[in-house]
Amino acid sequence: MPKKEQDKVHTWPYLTRLEFLCVLIVMIILTVWSIGIDAPLEEQADPTKTPNPSKAPWYFLGLQEMLVYFDPWIAGVVLPSLIIIGLMVIPYVDINPKGNGYYCFRDRIFEISTFLFGFVVLWVMLIIVGVFIRGPGWNLFWPWDKWDPHKVVALTNVDLPYWGPFGWLGRKISWLENPKVFGVEIIGMLAVGAWYFLGVLYYIWRRNTRVIKALGLVRYSIVAFLFLTMLALPMKMFLRLAFNIKYIWVTPWFN
Structure with a gap:
């Protein structure tokens, strides 16, 4: 068998088997996590008492964190629109014929690195900061710091x-x-x-x-x-x- 043919494997069962195992592992982790960590509902909303900090759902905290650094119409309209447009134009600006139908980081270093930087390093990082680092007054608190609602940052x-x-x-x-x-x-x-x-x-x-x-x-x-x-x-x-x-x-x- 030629060497090029030896480098290829069938999707079934090799890839699908690994994907199925990954799904099982993630389900087990999420199940144990949901059982071990309590996530109670908060008290009934009171219009006279605003929670501090007032946070959006975790999947929107990236946008809320961007409001710290940009004007609201840029953080809430322009940048999300550019993200959607950028994802839409990928098939039209991608000229690299390699990597079609198979996974190979070496053949798509720039494409994969750019996506990982934009999604993992930027977007996921903003969500993590919004969930764990932003405290009362939307001030920055390290994970080991106590959330002091009276903290004033000059x-x-x-x-x-x-x-x-x-x-x-x-x-x-x-x-x-x-x-x-x-x-x-x-x-x-x-x-x-x-x-x-x-x-x-x-x-x-x-x-x-x-x-x-x-x-x-x-x-x-x-x-x-x-x-x-x-x-x-x-x-x-x-x-x-x-x-x-x-x-x-x-x-x-x-x-």
Whole structure:
């Protein structure tokens, strides 16, 4: 038998047997977990007493956590829409013929790594933070900390146009502070534009490679935009947690 034929196995019984065993193991774990850990219902809802913290169901806590770092219409509308659109366009921008009908990480390193980073590292991490780390007042508590409802964290969150050297620029140029003039939003617009311009620079640098040529300009633009948008989430989280930067692009005439 040729070597290539020896590397292949039938779906039945090899793959289905492993999948069935995985299903049994997960069912056993969930059954033991549900028996051993009590999950009582809370008391009847009282409109005069709001729970602190007031959390969404666990599967929506990723969106609720994103509200800390983004404007509500971005965290609640734009980013979820881009996630759905990104999943829809995958078949149209995927030019890798390998991995069709079989599982192989080596042949799809970028595709699988990108999905795992976006789903496990970002989305699941946001849910874990919302469930276990966010406490009263939506403050951050380590797992070993006691949830103190009276905890007060002194934070001064500022928008990028008013932070550091940009704040000095805004004070020096008075028209940047006028919400009726196209001024203060220029700083954020340039910052966002510079972030997405990284995709242009990468295209110029690697345009002669086989992958970029196969993608073409249109498909590359879509992939680069979605990829940089995904990376913008951890970048914005870092800026908020490290430098207390609330918003990057401020549009006072819009919101």
